[in-house]
Amino acid sequence: MKPVSVVEGQMVPLPHANIDTDQIIPKQFLKGVKRTGLGPNLFYNWAYDEEGERESGFVLNRPEYAEAAVLVAGPNFGCGSSREHAVWSLADAGFEAILAPSFGPILENNCYQNGLLPVVLGDDDAEEFAKLAADPANSVTIDLPAQRVSSGDFTASFEIDPHVKERLLNGWDQVDITLQSVADIEAYESSRPSFMPALG
Amino acid sequence: MLDKVWDDHVVRSAPGEPDLLYVDMHLIHEVTSPQAFESLTLSGRRVRRPDLSMATVDHGIPTVGRELGITDPLSKRQIEALEQNCEEHGITLFGVDDLRQGIVHIIGPEQGLTQPGMFIVCGDSHTSTHGAFGALAIGIGTSEVEHVLATQTLPRAKPGSLAVTVDGDLPLGVTAKDVILGIIREIGVNGGHETVIEYRGSTITGLSMAGRMTVCNMSTEAGAVAGMIAPDDTTFAYLEGRPYVPTGALWEEMVAYWETTPSDADAVFDREVVIDTAGLEPFVSWGVNPAQVVEVTGRVPSPDSFDDPLERDSARRALEYMDLEPGTAMTDIGIDRVFFGSCTNARIEDLRAGAEVIQGRTVHPDVGAMVVPGSGLVKLQAEEEGLDRIYKEAGFEWRDAGCSMCLAMNDDILSPGERCASTSNRNYEGRQGRGGRTHLMSPQMAVAAAIAGHLVDVRAWQ
Ligand code: SF4
Numbered sequence: 001m002k003p004v005s006v007v008e009g010q011m012v013p014l015p016h017a018n019i020d021t022d023q024i025i026p027k028q029f030l031k032g033v034k035r036t037g038l039g040p041n042l043f044y045n046w047a048y049d050e051e052g053e054r055e056s057g058f059v060l061n062r063p064e065y066a067e068a069a070v071l072v073a074g075p076n077f078g079c080g081s082s083r084e085h086a087v088w089s090l091a092d093a094g095f096e097a098i099l100a101p102s103f104g105p106i107l108e109n110n111c112y113q114n115g116l117l118p119v120v121l122g123d124d125d126a127e128e129f130a131k132l133a134a135d136p137a138n139s140v141t142i143d144l145p146a147q148r149v150s151s152g153d154f155t156a157s158f159e160i161d162p163h164v165k166e167r168l169l170n171g172w173d174q175v176d177i178t179l180q181s182v183a184d185i186e187a188y189e190s191s192r193p194s195f196m197p198a199l200g
Numbered sequence: 201m202l203d204k205v206w207d208d209h210v211v212r213s214a215p216g217e218p219d220l221l222y223v224d225m226h227l228i229h230e231v232t233s234p235q236a237f238e239s240l241t242l243s244g245r246r247v248r249r250p251d252l253s254m255a256t257v258d259h260g261i262p263t264v265g266r267e268l269g270i271t272d273p274l275s276k277r278q279i280e281a282l283e284q285n286c287e288e289h290g291i292t293l294f295g296v297d298d299l300r301q302g303i304v305h306i307i308g309p310e311q312g313l314t315q316p317g318m319f320i321v322c323g324d325s326h327t328s329t330h331g332a333f334g335a336l337a338i339g340i341g342t343s344e345v346e347h348v349l350a351t352q353t354l355p356r357a358k359p360g361s362l363a364v365t366v367d368g369d370l371p372l373g374v375t376a377k378d379v380i381l382g383i384i385r386e387i388g389v390n391g392g393h394e395t396v397i398e399y400r401g402s403t404i405t406g407l408s409m410a411g412r413m414t415v416c417n418m419s420t421e422a423g424a425v426a427g428m429i430a431p432d433d434t435t436f437a438y439l440e441g442r443p444y445v446p447t448g449a450l451w452e453e454m455v456a457y458w459e460t461t462p463s464d465a466d467a468v469f470d471r472e473v474v475i476d477t478a479g480l481e482p483f484v485s486w487g488v489n490p491a492q493v494v495e496v497t498g499r500v501p502s503p504d505s506f507d508d509p510l511e512r513d514s515a516r517r518a519l520e521y522m523d524l525e526p527g528t529a530m531t532d533i534g535i536d537r538v539f540f541g542s543c544t545n546a547r548i549e550d551l552r553a554g555a556e557v558i559q560g561r562t563v564h565p566d567v568g569a570m571v572v573p574g575s576g577l578v579k580l581q582a583e584e585e586g587l588d589r590i591y592k593e594a595g596f597e598w599r600d601a602g603c604s605m606c607l608a609m610n611d612d613i614l615s616p617g618e619r620c621a622s623t624s625n626r627n628y629e630g631r632q633g634r635g636g637r638t639h640l641m642s643p644q645m646a647v648a649a650a651i652a653g654h655l656v657d658v659r660a661w662q
Contacts, residue, residue, distance in 0.1 A: 016517070017510040018389055018489050022628040027609045031260060031274035033234035033281050035342075045630045050616065074510060076390040079423060080628060081607075082232060082325045084341040102393055105425050106325055106339050113343035161357060163217050174343070175245070178351045181220060184212040185248075185353060188222050195454040196224050197313050197444040198251040199292040 001115045003171035007096045007142040009069030011133035011151070012059055015126075019073055020080035021107065025089045038085055039092030060093075064136040072126070072133040073100040077118075078107025087114050097142050099149065101126045112164055113174065117142060119149060125156035144168060201428055201463040202361050202396045205336045209319045211353055218355040224318040224335075226348050227304045228255035228291065230275075230282040231609070232323030236346035237285040248352045250290040254313055255282060257296055258303045260609045263572050263599035266296065275610065289349075302575025302601040305329040305543040309413065310575055312442025316431035316458040321348055326543050326625065327426075328419040332412035333439075334431035334461050336396070339420060359425045360470040362395040366403035368477040373659035375553070376411030377545060377623070377642035379403065380418040381483040381493050383475055389491045392424025395470065398463065399429050403477055409438040410549035417544045418625050421490040430462035484530050484655055485627045485640040487518030492627075494530060496645065496657045502526035521629050522637050523617075530655050533639070535619045538563075538650040539632065540596070541572030542606035542624035545643050550623070551582045554643040555590045557651075557658060563595035564653030570597040570612065572604040596650065608632045621649035 029041045046058050054061050060068070071090070077100040078086055087110040090098070097117035111118040119142060121129065132138045132151045140151040144165065149156050167174070212220040226249075233255070240247070247253065260275035270276040279296065286293040294300045300307060305326050308314040316334035321327060323345040330337035340354065348354055364383055383399075384391070397419050404412065412429050419427030436455055439445050446454070481495040492515070494501065503515040503526070519526065524533070540546070540554060551573060563569045571591050573579035579601055582588055588598045605612040606624040614620055614636025623646045627638040639655065648658040 017514050020489070020626075020628045022607075022626070022631050026630055026634070027607050030231050030609065031272075031278055033238065033278060035235050045634055050634070076393070076423060079389060080325065080420075080626065082323055082339045082341050084232070084235075084343060087341070102390060104423070105394065106341055109344065110341035113341060161218075163357075174355065175243070175347050175350050178220060178347065178353055178355060181212045181353075184220070185222070185351065188211040189352075192222070192224075193453075193457065195446055195450045195457070196318065197315060199254055199313075199444070200251070 001171045001173060004115050004117055004168045005144055007070065007117060009096065009139060010065065010067045010136065011070045011072050011129065011138060011140050012065045012068035013072045013130045013133035014059060015072060015074045015130040017074040018076045018079055021078055021083050021086040021104070022080055024078065024086040025083065030083055030085055035088045037092065038089035039094070042089040042093045069094055069096045070140050070142070071095055071098045072130050073098055075101040077103050079104035082106045084110045087111055087116055091116050099126060099129050112168065115168065115171065117144065117168065119158050121149070121156055121158055128154055201334060201398055201430055201461055202336065204461050205317055205319065206358055208317065218357045220353050220355050221319055223321050223348050223352050223354055224252060225308070225313055225320045226253040227308055227320065227322035227327070228253055228345070229259055229304050229324065230257045230278045231259040232342050233285065233345055234278060234281045236323070236342050236349060239346050240349050245350045247289040247291065247349045252352060253291045253349070254294070254308070255286050255291050256294040256301055256304050256307055257282060259603045259607065261296065261602040262610050263602050263604045263612060266600055272610070299576040299580065302578065303543045303546065303603055305417065306547060306574035306578065309333065309409070310442070310577055312439055312445035315439060315445070315454070316435060317461045321354060325420040326417055328424065329413050329417040329543055331416040331419065331426050331428040332409060333435055334428060334458070336426055336428065338426045360395040362392055362397045362424070363469040363472040364397050364399050364475060365401040365472065366399065366475045366477060367401040368403055370403060370477060371480060373482055373644070373662060374480045375642040375644060376407050376414040378480055378483050380415045381490065381640065382480045384418065384422045384491050385483070385493050386475060387422055387473055389421060389489050390423040392419060392422040395424055397422065397424045397427045398469070399427060404429055405432060408549055409434060410547045413547070414544055418490065421625055431458050482642060482645050482658060484645065485638070486522065486524060486530065487515060488521055488627055488629050489514070490625065490627060490640060492518055493640070496530050496655060498530055500524045500526050500528045500530065531657060532654065533619070534654045535567060535621045535639070535649055537614060537618055537620040538567060538569035538646050539572070539605040539620055539622040539624060540570065540643060540646050541574070541604050543574065544625040545623035546572060546574030546578065548578050548581050550643045551578065551587050552585070554647040555587045557644050557647040557661065558590055558594045561594060561651045563650045567650050567653055569595065569650040570599055570605070572599040573601050575601045605632050621646045621655065
């Protein structure tokens with residue numbers, strides 16, 4: 001995973017509540033066996049009409065948001081299924097961070113695994129950024145080390161688990177970290193109760 | 201209970217770091233695993249404990265005409281990838297031709313692989329189902345699937361706890377599905393955020409294991425990390441004699457352990473919610489998330505009735521998508537399709553309850569209705585009990601086991617504008633097919649709707 005430190009770029013507003021992963025990437029795009037190439041299918045049912053033509057009214061399709069790198073969403077963004085395809089498609093479409101008051105729990109973890117930064121903001125701050133994002137001329141800077149988000153004169157701070165932050169800053173792979181604890185895993189295994197189920 | 205199960209699985213704990221937890225059972229399906237196996241192989245790693253992993257095919261598999269082979273080339277490739285990965289890594293697969301194949305959250309319990317006090321993970325959000333046994337069971341993403349394959353562990357910070365207490369007898373015609381829909385309506389689709397919900401109270405302990413699984417299944421729809429119910433005699437009776445449950449002295453030892461896992465009487469929760477059973481009725485969803493539900497005797501609400509601006513926006517968008525007018529009586533809503541299936545409601549108890557509603561009646565001529573048993577074994581059992589005949593004679597299609605129209609990854613899919621009464625768990629926009637409109641409800645209500653051709657209060661038939 002590549003390290004994440006400061007994200008700068010254009011915002012795009014999608015401030016509805018409870019945008020679920022079925023909206024982010026519909027099921028027909030889950031049939032692949034690779035992680036790549038999902039960007040064009042992001043928000044497919046909103047982004048394309050039934051003939052497969054781009055919906056010009058959908059905010060992400062508007063040319064003035066073509067460079068957007070930060071999505072400004074409503075509460076419980078990415079609730080629903082565990083499909084990591086949601087995060088792969090966001091990343092593939094050029095997003096580096098998402099600002100929202102809260103995230104679906106699995107999506108939030110999936111973001112961390114892929115170096116996409118989910119920034120949890122207070123309700124009022126999230127609303128302010130949604131307003132700022134409505135003007136495509138506004139850009140945003142997310143400073144992970146300082147845990148600060150700012151656009152123009154407006155700045156908000158955010159909380160993040162210190163361990164997750166360190167991992168993101170260093171681009172550490174979680175499996176590598178865990179494998180340093182192999183001795184602990186082995187010790188645990190040797191004391192597991194024998195009645196726990198196992199397959200042949 | 202959360203604390204006890206959690207503490208029993210800590211492999212490593214260090215200040216300022218998430219706990220490293222040992223995974224007792226890793227359930228795998230074809231859709232969220234191929235990329236995990238691919239990266240595992242690319243990094244030259246092996247599956248640490250193939251014996252603590254179980255795989256099946258459910259999401260993309262057809263529910264009809266399987267003998268002709270899988271015709272969708274993409275689904276076929278995913279299924280073959282899983283077969284190959286399981287073969288290569290020595291993981292037990294309940295594959296396409298296995299009678300035990302089925303929805304991963306139905307077959308884990310069915311095989312006795314889901315037990316109290318376990319830590320269970322699966323690359324699927326409805327892993328919360330297994331919490332019905334007093335296991336801590338959480339859904340994970342594909343990168344974490346890879347992590348579990350490689351290490352049999354998962355790093356996690358401990359979530360908070362939320363006690364949801366439901367006491368008292370259920371009113372007539374009210375099912376486990378209505379209990380969980382009522383809970384979600386009360387606490388909201390984000391009400392369980394960053395918590396593990398423990399469902400308790402006499403209503404919950406009075407439920408069968410099937411009912412408890414229905415409740416825990418939809419914990420994820422309440423935004424929770426997991427849902428749990430304390431194991432008791434009902435749990436033990438369900439498990440005794442299952443294929444992966446030992447007998448004799450080991451069984452005694454297990455039960456003794458299981459009995460230590462429920463919360464102590466003085467356990468403290470971060471938050472508590474009490475649900476009044478008197479307010480529970482057969483619920484039906486009118487919108488595009490599972491909190492947007494109303495009593496079947498109720499009416500489609502007006503967006504203006506919501507104080508919160510985000511909820512109002514969401515109700516307005518939902519009604520537009522669902523093509524519903526505020527004030528419409530729910531029972532005036534006509535339907536085109538009925539989907540009876542999914543990990544929420546496709547166990548044998550559900551099929552029995554649905555069949556009881558039929559009483560010689562037939563599916564409305566304008567409705568296409570299908571029954572999709574949750575597993576090959578559920579299907580077989582139902583056929584042994586003659587339930588398949590009851591459904592078929594009434595005009596329902598009788599399908600093979602899989603996720604089917606719950607997420608419509610195979611050919612079981614709604615056409616744009618079609619309206620469906622569904623026993624599944626998600627009424628999200630496009631979930632059952634682009635432009636399709638889903639109304640969530642219990643099996644009994646879905647069967648009644650199939651017969652009536654519109655939503656109907658099944659209690660009037662009882
Ligand atoms: S039945 Fe539906 S909710 Fe359950 S695992 Fe399958 S797709 Fe997911």
